[in-house]
Amino acid sequence: MKLFLARNPNTQIIDSLRKDNDTGRPWTLMEKIFLGLTPKQYMAQAMSNPLNWVFAAILLVGIPFIIARFIFGLSWAVGDPYDNAWGLFLGFGLFGMVPLSSSGFQLGSAVEVFGRHDFEPIERLGILNGILGYFFAVIFLMCDLGQPWRLIYPMFVSWGPEAVLFLVAWHVATYLSVQAAETSTAFFEWMGWPAGRTFVKKMALGLAVAGIILSTLHQGALGALSTYAPGKIHPLWYSSSFQWLYFFVSSLPGGLCMVIVVSTIAVKTMDWRCDATFKNSLSKLQVSLAKGASMGLITYLVIRLIGVAHDNKWAYLTTGWGGWWLFEIGFGVILSLVLLTAGIRNNSVTLVRLGAWTTIIGVVLNRLNVYMITFNWQNGHVHIPPFREIMIVITVYSIYIMTYRAILYRWPILFKWKTRYSEYAVLEPKPAAVTAPEAAGSK
Amino acid sequence: MHAVKQTMILGVTAVLMMLAASLCFGAGIPDKVSIGDIQKYYAPVDFNHAAHINSLKDCGLCHHHTTGAQVADPNCARCHKNSGAQPVVSCKGCHVAEPFTPEALKQQRDQHPPIYHRDKPGLKAAYHVSCLGCHQKMGGPTGCQDCHTRNDSGDALFKSGKYAPKAPAKPQAAHH
Amino acid sequence: MIERRDFLKGCLACGVTAATVSVAGGKAMAAGSFEGYPDAMGVLVDLTRCVGCRSCEAACNAEQKLPEPDLPFDDTSVFKDKRRTTEKAYTVVNEYKVADKETLYRKMQCNHCTEPACLSSCFVNAYTKTKEGAVIYNAKVCVGCRNCMIACPFNIPAYSYSSPLNPLVQKCIFCYDTRLKDGKPPACVDICPQQVMTFGRRADLIKLGHDRIQANPGKYVDKLYGEKAVGGTSWMYLSSVDFDKVGFDGHIQNEPIISNVKDFLGFVPMVLSIWPALFTGVHLLATKNKDGHHDHEEGDHQ
Numbered sequence: 001m002k003l004f005l006a007r008n009p010n011t012q013i014i015d016s017l018r019k020d021n022d023t024g025r026p027w028t029l030m031e032k033i034f035l036g037l038t039p040k041q042y043m044a045q046a047m048s049n050p051l052n053w054v055f056a057a058i059l060l061v062g063i064p065f066i067i068a069r070f071i072f073g074l075s076w077a078v079g080d081p082y083d084n085a086w087g088l089f090l091g092f093g094l095f096g097m098v099p100l101s102s103s104g105f106q107l108g109s110a111v112e113v114f115g116r117h118d119f120e121p122i123e124r125l126g127i128l129n130g131i132l133g134y135f136f137a138v139i140f141l142m143c144d145l146g147q148p149w150r151l152i153y154p155m156f157v158s159w160g161p162e163a164v165l166f167l168v169a170w171h172v173a174t175y176l177s178v179q180a181a182e183t184s185t186a187f188f189e190w191m192g193w194p195a196g197r198t199f200v201k202k203m204a205l206g207l208a209v210a211g212i213i214l215s216t217l218h219q220g221a222l223g224a225l226s227t228y229a230p231g232k233i234h235p236l237w238y239s240s241s242f243q244w245l246y247f248f249v250s251s252l253p254g255g256l257c258m259v260i261v262v263s264t265i266a267v268k269t270m271d272w273r274c275d276a277t278f279k280n281s282l283s284k285l286q287v288s289l290a291k292g293a294s295m296g297l298i299t300y301l302v303i304r305l306i307g308v309a310h311d312n313k314w315a316y317l318t319t320g321w322g323g324w325w326l327f328e329i330g331f332g333v334i335l336s337l338v339l340l341t342a343g344i345r346n347n348s349v350t351l352v353r354l355g356a357w358t359t360i361i362g363v364v365l366n367r368l369n370v371y372m373i374t375f376n377w378q379n380g381h382v383h384i385p386p387f388r389e390i391m392i393v394i395t396v397y398s399i400y401i402m403t404y405r406a407i408l409y410r411w412p413i414l415f416k417w418k419t420r421y422s423e424y425a426v427l428e429p430k431p432a433a434v435t436a437p438e439a440a441g442s443k
Numbered sequence: 444m445h446a447v448k449q450t451m452i453l454g455v456t457a458v459l460m461m462l463a464a465s466l467c468f469g470a471g472i473p474d475k476v477s478i479g480d481i482q483k484y485y486a487p488v489d490f491n492h493a494a495h496i497n498s499l500k501d502c503g504l505c506h507h508h509t510t511g512a513q514v515a516d517p518n519c520a521r522c523h524k525n526s527g528a529q530p531v532v533s534c535k536g537c538h539v540a541e542p543f544t545p546e547a548l549k550q551q552r553d554q555h556p557p558i559y560h561r562d563k564p565g566l567k568a569a570y571h572v573s574c575l576g577c578h579q580k581m582g583g584p585t586g587c588q589d590c591h592t593r594n595d596s597g598d599a600l601f602k603s604g605k606y607a608p609k610a611p612a613k614p615q616a617a618h619h
Numbered sequence: 620m621i622e623r624r625d626f627l628k629g630c631l632a633c634g635v636t637a638a639t640v641s642v643a644g645g646k647a648m649a650a651g652s653f654e655g656y657p658d659a660m661g662v663l664v665d666l667t668r669c670v671g672c673r674s675c676e677a678a679c680n681a682e683q684k685l686p687e688p689d690l691p692f693d694d695t696s697v698f699k700d701k702r703r704t705t706e707k708a709y710t711v712v713n714e715y716k717v718a719d720k721e722t723l724y725r726k727m728q729c730n731h732c733t734e735p736a737c738l739s740s741c742f743v744n745a746y747t748k749t750k751e752g753a754v755i756y757n758a759k760v761c762v763g764c765r766n767c768m769i770a771c772p773f774n775i776p777a778y779s780y781s782s783p784l785n786p787l788v789q790k791c792i793f794c795y796d797t798r799l800k801d802g803k804p805p806a807c808v809d810i811c812p813q814q815v816m817t818f819g820r821r822a823d824l825i826k827l828g829h830d831r832i833q834a835n836p837g838k839y840v841d842k843l844y845g846e847k848a849v850g851g852t853s854w855m856y857l858s859s860v861d862f863d864k865v866g867f868d869g870h871i872q873n874e875p876i877i878s879n880v881k882d883f884l885g886f887v888p889m890v891l892s893i894w895p896a897l898f899t900g901v902h903l904l905a906t907k908n909k910d911g912h913h914d915h916e917e918g919d920h921q
Contacts, residue, residue: 075780146763224883228770568814
């Protein structure tokens, strides 16, 4: 795309409802899908991007793998892991992706609940990152479930309300709808349906608060799930009192850092799609996000240490597993913390971005450690997932990246939709005079 | 003093028993016993009673106190030191073939006195625990088919002989 | 700008969400401590009696109509490996060389916990603890998340991974359908030549087990495994050596597995009831002075 635009500087990339800077005829849906290019031009620019060839190669191998998994059964892909029933599909796909998607509720609540309207240029990216992460976590879940066509059973057929997973299922389902509603504003703008947009905007605060509730609970619940296996997970990664806190608290920097990473990739690889507001405010916003993330990380570090102290598990630190634990904490938390705080202090966005990478790696590593690597540690061997399982994960993740990119190309996430709908005023901050009596009244 | 008394009793008992055994060979004590009442998967056992008597001498090893022999187990001796010979001496006289039916369980629970006999094994276990336990100690045969050959329905159950799995044995998928 | 009406709408939206999900928290808390059904049956397994004949495996295979085994049931070469239960074998016997010449065998199958972890972790309620003591499974509702396999402290449930259309969790069901519900002992107990397994009311078996320990001084370690483990199991064990040496987790917790999860479950109603009010309140405070600077970091509200 970059190359194409360099060669065709006069191309109109769709950023409004109508042609010629919102003055001509409205764009058709097909035109919108091809970004205003002709299909031929679009294909040509896609073919010239080497990354697309990598994706094509992955899909060529991976899609038949996914199909084969459903035709020949789960054992074709994952073998017969009786003792390690949850492999990469859940260990990475669900437990790894969901914390990195907490950005949706955090940015949503920062803007709508805490009134931090300075985050608005990146709010939509945060929310999109949230919904895509959850959506693909569900895709991974579908790959993993023995009978994915029964996924709605916990909602409509048979209730097991005593189970943590029941809570997770309900929350993820509800939260996906909440996020769909939050993301839909961008979609409605793109489609040119201002009424839908206005309707959703009115619910913004409710949706944001619902997001906080649901996220607190299911991010924690993903950790609480591991408390069913007290003897199987290594004690350093297990704490019945703190497990849900570990997962919830680490999801906060995880989500924020994911937004830092994604926005960095976006601004580097699709500069043409980012508008000036986004580009100009990005460094400042990333540093602000890093502040939030480092607050989360320090809290996380403290409770991880308290967890070890609480059950007096210090002796384990001298074992091999202890070394691995120290690596996870040292690399994923302490190094990240150092990089992020150094970045904040020196206003160095490079350090912040580096720290964001180590943070998300640390969070994912933690999830893998809990559900895969240290699982059944007493058996003395680590369960290595078979090649087909790894390949399917790579494939689904590639589809995730491609979907992410496709949406960023089109919907007004990184740029402001040029067409102003009259309801846009909803976004403006409200005068203090109106809210003061309300605030007093609510006390 | 106590030990001397015990030795004396044991000695006298042994003499009496040998006497009794030789006396009774013609009177009620079977030389051969065919154990086949609970047979399902195996052919009946042709038990050479006489040979066992000859090599063990002590009836109490198998028959507890019921033959009138002195019991060695202090738990049994508490009540049965002087019980004398009982009218019923065969295993199946006391050990039931089906120990876990609701009725059998209730009977065990309700019996008086409510101790010791509660843990009485069923007939099949009475045979096996007694025979196999002794065989292991004394170097007797211990394989299943050393005492009773498996019949056709047994082969079918064990998936052995002509019922053996046709597929080449592949390594177990389960691992630890 | 958010008008009062919209604000109320927002609160309502939160309320509805909370109501939808509060079922989860509410019922979860109802799971208190459960002493077990009074007439639940159980099995007392005496490891010292087992001779490793594998009759129980054969009987189980026939009773549950399981697929043909890889090797005949009288083949003792299987003892080379430590096996576990699979979808083809609901019970397996493993061999343990515990001393120079002493060999113990340990039969493994579902222990039918009083408060089963599989049951409490199942989000479609596929498991039932029957009043007879069996933990049975409803294949019709199972989604295949395999949380029960993660949760089972004994690593018992297996999954028929190879079935594309109807993969199921498979484990011993105490022969519930064919035997237990009519008061009969399971097939493995019935066939055992040594009566390694004593079938009876769980409450009676606890007494019996302790009596056996007491009546045979020095023969057994003074512990009835399963009397207390993870809240008690219907299958209990006697051994002449430490349970760790014969494939048991000797340090297993006495509290039911669900008790580990209660810390989190207790937190659920709090979040559901306090968060909506808390954060709408925070919103009002945070947006009061629109132009002022807010020093707090977004997103961090722990």
